[in-house]
Amino acid sequence: MLLQISVGTPAADTLATTSNPPIPDMPLWEIVQSGGPIMIPIALLSVIAVFIFFERYFTISKRGKIDMNFMHQIRDHVHNGNIEAARTLCKNTNTPVAAMIEKGIMRLGKPIRDIETAIENVGKLEIYKMERYLNILGVIAAIAPMFGFLGTIFGVIKIFYQIALQNSLDLGVISGGLYVKMVTSAAGLTVGIMAYVLYHILTGMIDRVVNKMEINAVEFIDLLEEPVK
Secondary structure, X not given: OHHHHHHHHHHXXXXXXXXXXXXXXXXXXXXXXXXOOOHHHHHHHHHHHHHHHHHHHHHHHHHOOXXXXXXXXXXXXXXXXXXXXXXXXXXXXXOHHXXXXXXHHHOOOOOHHHHHHHHHHHXXXXXXXXXXXXXXXXXXXXXHHHHHHXXXXXXXXXXXXXXXXXXXXXXXXXXXXXXXXXXXXHHHHHHHHHHHHHHHHHHHHHHHHHHHHHHHHHHHHHXXXXXXX
């Protein structure tokens, strides 16, 4: 009896092991393919969002670098009456602050209010340049989940079509539609969230540059109102 138990137990374990093989993981590419044709526009939106982010990121980072000595040099040139040297310095400094200060220098001799208006107009133009394409990121953040929802509708349609075609509620019949439904929803939400986050990262960078622009513009106006020594 003991011999039968000792011999039979490994066989039972082996049978249990072979009857329940591990389920292999589904490759990511197959998961994406199971989403159907609706995954193509979602993928394109993700590529566009990433491209716009990096293009704007490096552009804003470059434009946002301001030399701490820039305004000191402008102050020295203006106080010394060397206006042309101040304009040359602004032209050689490719930043929104330099563009604003250059416009202010070109308006020297006019009322302070006119100079402020000219600086503000240039500042608005520079902000517009930095915000270029950001509205596309906002649109992607809004429509990517809609594409996912559209894929959900396609998946439901596919499920009912398969049920009507085969007259069966078997899980294998409806699994194809479920894949389309779940994969497209997840992909659309992922791309939408990604675009939303990237959009706000860039707007935060622009806000910091705008703050620097305002500080330097005020400093320049104060410079013009200082009494000449």
